[in-house]
Amino acid sequence: MSTLEHLREIMTRVARCNGDEIGLATALKDVEADSLHWLQIIIRVEGDFDIEIDFERMAALTTIGDFVSYIDSCRA
Numbered sequence: 001m002s003t004l005e006h007l008r009e010i011m012t013r014v015a016r017c018n019g020d021e022i023g024l025a026t027a028l029k030d031v032e033a034d035s036l037h038w039l040q041i042i043i044r045v046e047g048d049f050d051i052e053i054d055f056e057r058m059a060a061l062t063t064i065g066d067f068v069s070y071i072d073s074c075r076a
Helices: 003-015 035-049 055-059 064-075
Strands: none
Touching: 003 035, 003 064, 035 064, 055 064
């Protein structure tokens, strides 16, 4: 499973948003998730990918593609 597919799965389970609308170019602000959902998504990403997310760097990300690249860079 690719990072995008795994992230999409996490986001649809936690925020119950439409996974078909989540692509690399999707703006993070356009994802139908509130702040609690985002916290749960981040915690789940950290656990599933065995990484630690820097919230300052996360705040600078603007798209799902940026988030996927960030996750991949943490795993390298």
